[in-house]
Amino acid sequence: MTIILASGNSHKRKEIEKILPDHRILLPSEAGLTFDVEEDGETYLENALKKARSLGNQAEYPVLADDSGLSIPALNGEPGIFSARYGSEETGRNLEAGERNAYLLEKMKGVKNRQGFFVCAMVLYLSPYRFFIAQETMDGIITESPRGEGGFGYDPVFFLPEYGQTVAELPWELKNQISHRGKAGARIRSILKELKEHQ
Amino acid sequence: MTIILASGNSHKRKEIEKILPDHRILLPSEAGLTFDVEEDGETYLENALKKARSLGNQAEYPVLADDSGLSIPALNGEPGIFSARYGSEETGRNLEAGERNAYLLEKMKGVKNRQGFFVCAMVLYLSPYRFFIAQETMDGIITESPRGEGGFGYDPVFFLPEYGQTVAELPWELKNQISHRGKAGARIRSILKELKEHQ
Numbered sequence: 001m002t003i004i005l006a007s008g009n010s011h012k013r014k015e016i017e018k019i020l021p022d023h024r025i026l027l028p029s030e031a032g033l034t035f036d037v038e039e040d041g042e043t044y045l046e047n048a049l050k051k052a053r054s055l056g057n058q059a060e061y062p063v064l065a066d067d068s069g070l071s072i073p074a075l076n077g078e079p080g081i082f083s084a085r086y087g088s089e090e091t092g093r094n095l096e097a098g099e100r101n102a103y104l105l106e107k108m109k110g111v112k113n114r115q116g117f118f119v120c121a122m123v124l125y126l127s128p129y130r131f132f133i134a135q136e137t138m139d140g141i142i143t144e145s146p147r148g149e150g151g152f153g154y155d156p157v158f159f160l161p162e163y164g165q166t167v168a169e170l171p172w173e174l175k176n177q178i179s180h181r182g183k184a185g186a187r188i189r190s191i192l193k194e195l196k197e198h199q
Numbered sequence: 200m201t202i203i204l205a206s207g208n209s210h211k212r213k214e215i216e217k218i219l220p221d222h223r224i225l226l227p228s229e230a231g232l233t234f235d236v237e238e239d240g241e242t243y244l245e246n247a248l249k250k251a252r253s254l255g256n257q258a259e260y261p262v263l264a265d266d267s268g269l270s271i272p273a274l275n276g277e278p279g280i281f282s283a284r285y286g287s288e289e290t291g292r293n294l295e296a297g298e299r300n301a302y303l304l305e306k307m308k309g310v311k312n313r314q315g316f317f318v319c320a321m322v323l324y325l326s327p328y329r330f331f332i333a334q335e336t337m338d339g340i341i342t343e344s345p346r347g348e349g350g351f352g353y354d355p356v357f358f359l360p361e362y363g364q365t366v367a368e369l370p371w372e373l374k375n376q377i378s379h380r381g382k383a384g385a386r387i388r389s390i391l392k393e394l395k396e397h398q
Contacts, residue, residue, distance in 0.1 A: 133332035
């Protein structure tokens with residue numbers, strides 16, 4: 001199936017191609033579509049739906065959209081839906097991933113409850129009344145300092161006790177199996193398979 | 200898997216048991232839970248999520264919730280999320296299904312565009328950050344008069360051109376394959392299978 005990915009990010013496209021290897025994934029620009037959405041929802045789910053709808057109503061193919069982030073209970077759920085721009089408003093400039101991690105670790109200094117979870121809400125949108133959603137998590141612990149070179153975003157400061165590694169230290173195939181995005185993608189993959197077989 | 204159905208309706212339980220035959224479906228009362236939700240969302244999805252959350256936060260098992268209705272473009276989407284109580288406010292009493300169908304046909308008198316679609320939003324809720332949703336439709340035509348004895352609700356006034364029958368005339372097994380609720384259930388069934396196999 002050809003699917004439009006509601007993202008301008010070719011890195012995310014590669015990740016999705018590995019999760020949905022039987023499908024052809026196009027970025028909006030490759031399908032001649034404009035993608036420009038204000039992510040002002042209050043939840044991951046609302047933002048993902050908003051992205052999906054903005055393209056779904058102009059695309060001839062199904063649209064896949066996701067919204068992801070890191071929720072930390074000790075910080076009242078922050079960075080949450082603001083994960084990608086966390087600290088940028090407070091510091092007055094666009095932080096890069098390394099700076100953002102430093103900003104987060106500073107906030108977590110002395111905090112005992114270091115639990116966190118990554119969340120991914122993924123939407124497969126076929127029409128305004130026909131869509132499928134999977135929201136999955138990956139649970140872990142916020143480290144005291146970054147570790148590992150792989151992954152991206154908060155991966156170096158997110159430790160998985162059952163693997164004894166941060167997400168940035170995990171082999172890439174393993175990350176795609178156990179991550180919030182990998183698991184949500186697996187649910188969507190099941191639905192796509194079922195759709196193909198039964199109608 | 201044992202699943203709590205967010206409904207007080209044993210008829211709906213039977214339908215879901217047929218759609219998810221490999222799972223044990225319990226009504227809230229059978230799990231010692233109280234189910235009392237005001238369905239005041241603005242969409243099928245919001246109402247289904249609200250029902251799922253109200254039980255999910257007290258249940259030890261996954262919760263399945265759905266919200267369904269009939270949307271008619273010529274009536275600006277009515278009865279929509281008010282399908283189960285359509286006409287009751289206007290007439291000042293609780294209409295039964297037959298009266299509700301008569302009320303709808305009266306509203307549709309002389310209306311040329313008789314397209315309608317049934318919608319079902321179904322939620323499988325595992326935790327506040329982990330849930331799966333399928334929203335499916337069944338497209339058809341609003342009849343001029345009721346036909347058929349099977350099904351329930353608006354089924355006798357909903358005609359499927361490709362079968363030459365109203366939903367109330369369809370064999371029950373066929374209805375469960377092609378209906379909005381049957382199709383949404385099939386997507387959830389895929390996800391449950393995937394969950395069982397891969398974690």
